[in-house]
Amino acid sequence: MKDSQPVFAGIDVGASRTKVVILDRNQQIIGRAVVRSGTDFEAASNQCLTLALDMAGRVAEQIAKAMTTGYGRKNVAISQESKTEISCHARGCYYYFPRPITIIDIGGQDNKIIKLDASGKRLSFKMNRKCAAGTGAFLEEMSARLDIPLENLDGLARQSLSMVELGSFCTVFSATEVLEKIRQGKKVPDIVKGLFFSVIKRVMEMDSLSEHVVMTGGVVAHNAYLVSMTEEMIGRSILVPEYPQLTGALGAALYAIENHPNQHFERIS
Amino acid sequence: MAEEKKVVRKKIEATVQMNRYMSDYFYELNEADKTRSRKIAWCTSVGPAEILRAMGFLVHFPENHGAMLGATRMSTEMIPIANASGYSPEICSYLTADVGAYMKGVTPLSRAYPGIDRVPRPDVLVYNTNQCRDVQDWFAWYAAEFKVPLLGIHTHRGVKDVGDAHVASIASQMKALIPQLEAISGNKFDMDKLRHVLALSKECSGLWKKVLDTASAKPSPITFFDGTIHMGPAVVLRGTHTAVDYYNLLLAELETRIQNKVAAVEGERFRLYWDGMPMWGRLRDHSDLFAGAGVNVLASTYCNSWIFSAFDPEDPFNSMARAYTELFIVRADDAKEAYIRRMIEFFKVDGIIYHDAKTCPNNSNCRYGMPQRLEALTGVPSLTINGDLNDLRLVSDEQTKTNVEAFIEQLEEK
Numbered sequence: 024m025k026d027s028q029p030v031f032a033g034i035d036v037g038a039s040r041t042k043v044v045i046l047d048r049n050q051q052i053i054g055r056a057v058v059r060s061g062t063d064f065e066a067a068s069n070q071c072l073t074l075a076l077d078m079a080g081r082v083a084e085q086i087a088k089a090m091t092t093g094y095g096r097k098n099v100a101i102s103q104e105s106k107t108e109i110s111c112h113a114r115g116c117y118y119y120f121p122r123p124i125t126i127i128d129i130g131g132q133d134n135k136i137i138k139l140d141a142s143g144k145r146l147s148f149k150m151n152r153k154c155a156a157g158t159g160a161f162l163e164e165m166s167a168r169l170d171i172p173l174e175n176l177d178g179l180a181r182q183s184l185s186m187v188e189l190g191s192f193c194t195v196f197s198a199t200e201v202l203e204k205i206r207q208g209k210k211v212p213d214i215v216k217g218l219f220f221s222v223i224k225r226v227m228e229m230d231s232l233s234e235h236v237v238m239t240g241g242v243v244a245h246n247a248y249l250v251s252m253t254e255e256m257i258g259r260s261i262l263v264p265e266y267p268q269l270t271g272a273l274g275a276a277l278y279a280i281e282n283h284p285n286q287h288f289e290r291i292s
Numbered sequence: 293m294a295e296e297k298k299v300v301r302k303k304i305e306a307t308v309q310m311n312r313y314m315s316d317y318f319y320e321l322n323e324a325d326k327t328r329s330r331k332i333a334w335c336t337s338v339g340p341a342e343i344l345r346a347m348g349f350l351v352h353f354p355e356n357h358g359a360m361l362g363a364t365r366m367s368t369e370m371i372p373i374a375n376a377s378g379y380s381p382e383i384c385s386y387l388t389a390d391v392g393a394y395m396k397g398v399t400p401l402s403r404a405y406p407g408i409d410r411v412p413r414p415d416v417l418v419y420n421t422n423q424c425r426d427v428q429d430w431f432a433w434y435a436a437e438f439k440v441p442l443l444g445i446h447t448h449r450g451v452k453d454v455g456d457a458h459v460a461s462i463a464s465q466m467k468a469l470i471p472q473l474e475a476i477s478g479n480k481f482d483m484d485k486l487r488h489v490l491a492l493s494k495e496c497s498g499l500w501k502k503v504l505d506t507a508s509a510k511p512s513p514i515t516f517f518d519g520t521i522h523m524g525p526a527v528v529l530r531g532t533h534t535a536v537d538y539y540n541l542l543l544a545e546l547e548t549r550i551q552n553k554v555a556a557v558e559g560e561r562f563r564l565y566w567d568g569m570p571m572w573g574r575l576r577d578h579s580d581l582f583a584g585a586g587v588n589v590l591a592s593t594y595c596n597s598w599i600f601s602a603f604d605p606e607d608p609f610n611s612m613a614r615a616y617t618e619l620f621i622v623r624a625d626d627a628k629e630a631y632i633r634r635m636i637e638f639f640k641v642d643g644i645i646y647h648d649a650k651t652c653p654n655n656s657n658c659r660y661g662m663p664q665r666l667e668a669l670t671g672v673p674s675l676t677i678n679g680d681l682n683d684l685r686l687v688s689d690e691q692t693k694t695n696v697e698a699f700i701e702q703l704e705e706k
Binding site: 144 | 678694705706
């Protein structure tokens with residue numbers, strides 16, 4: 024019976040959002056969910072897991088193996104095993120795009136650039152420094168300053184006719200600069216596009232890009248226009264997986280399958 | 293909650309003896325400070341300490357004090373005090389921590405050595421800019437504060453090959469110190485005393501090199517983190533019998549470990565090289581982070597900086613000039629790259645960690661493309677971590693941890 028088959032869970036406890044992917048033994052995504060991480064990682068991961076299992080029509084007892092990743096990967100009891108988000112994002116992206124790729128992940132509080140060879144082996148990785156510039160936190164701060172809901176940024180940026188370029192990468196200085204642009208009478212869509220451009224510039228300075236570029240992360244998932252702007256900047260199209268916010272959780276779930284000691288997938292609960 | 297792996301890093305028995313020697317050194321300085329029985333010179337850590345010792349000075353090393361401020365995590369509280377008096381948070385955090393602590397009237401020496409309540413007051417300050425220009429400004433602040441002479445050697449920087457012209461220039465600057473030091477110390481310069489001190493320094497340097505070279509054994513009997521602690525005598529006591537005695541003791545212990553295949557990090561899975569400054573306030577955390585994963589960071593450019601192979605008691609000034617200019621930190625990138633390539637091969641390392649220390653550009657060797665060039669040449673992967681030697685406001689522990697763990701996962705995939 025299909026519903027009695029074991030499943031595998033990948034739990035990505037990010038600084039901003041917690042994501043869960045449930046895979047069946049054939050590596051197909053049958054459940055997924057995203058919730059705010061908040062301050063209680065344990066509660067967030069339990070809630071997220073429940074939502075994903077509900078979507079999959081399964082129960083926790085059917086989880087043959089779970090793997091955690093992300094900022095809070097060692098703060099949840101669901102699994103004793105974890106891998107860094109670098110490895111999991113790489114694994115998740117290679118699942119969709121099995122070729123040499125450069126992954127740009129723009130998360131809530133950090134950015135990553137990861138390079139893989141044709142076999143999926145990691146060649147290098149870079150994370151942003153101790154600074155939130157160019158991350159989701161930057162856009163969150165700006166949306167608060169501009170009093171615009173986060174989810175409206177993408178639509179506004181698309182309306183821009185004359186982008187306002189911001190000089191500063193620093194979140195605090197940028198906020199001051201944005202207020203100055205408003206005082207100067209600049210249009211909000213042009214400023215928002217400038218904010219997107221600022222994020223892209225910050226990411227581009229982290230590392231060089233190989234031929235095939237993949238973009239992932241919550242910022243990418245909710246702001247497709249940012250991908251279009253990046254494509255324009257680098258002069259070629261960019262690959263985006265089906266669920267760009269879930270590649271870390273997907274990678275963790277794939278590792279869960281790979282690391283499961285029993286090929287017959289006996290239940291562990 | 294996921295459990296952290298058990299940390300296994302073997303303790304070095306000789307540490308007890310080192311602590312005694314270091315204690316004696318600091319109490320001797322304190323006694324001289326309180327009684328003014330001996331003249332005290334402050335010296336940069338790779339400065340002309342041998343000349344000062346030969347002329348009868350006791351020598352205090354502010355960089356050693358700066359590292360103590362970092363290791364005790366006092367530094368981050370002291371740095372803003374210096375910042376507020378005009379010393380930027382962007383400059384050397386040894387300088388800002390040390391000056392800030394002085395302004396506040398505190399020292400980590402008080403914690404470690406009861407009865408010592410201040411750094412010893414100098415009669416003269418002698419720097420060498422072979423490491424950076426910051427030492428000059430650092431010492432100048434104290435010269436003004438204590439109203440004592442400030443002397444210095446200005447070393448060429450970015451040197452590709454150390455030539456006779458470099459040596460002649462530095463040797464003549466060293467000789468020019470002598471008349472001034474004679475006036476301050478009241479002692480006549482004695483070449484035989486200098487030869488004697490230099491011979492002891494050379495012996496210390498040779499033993500220290502042997503100690504560090506034990507890390508080439510598999511498994512390594514020592515870690516970089518051990519090195520940062522056990523280099524103490526090489527910094528503050530070179531030129532004395534004490535330092536020689538200590539490194540003979542330490543070397544014997546490490547050689548015994550090699551014979552018995554005793555690993556400093558149990559189950560050594562990977563061997564890494566550290567380039568750049570230590571993060572003094574995170575030594576234990578970093579040691580645990582790597583050791584917990586079965587990884588030994590076993591060698592470093594930093595600890596090797598107190599190896600002075602060129603010392604020659606038969607030709608003191610020229611050989612000191614050469615030794616203090618041959619240092620890694622003085623050199624051009626091509627010389628540095630050749631050096632690290634030799635280290636990769638000698639220590640048989642699987643990867644390199646570059647510490648990009650925010651306030652120490654001269655000892656952050658990842659800012660001009662070196663990691664990329666070396667990786668292309670050797671195939672040995674590297675990781676750059678951002679931080680600082682003393683200013684913990686510039687350190688993100690979670691990012692460091694994730695970066696290191698991800699790097700180890702990358703090594704596992706190879």
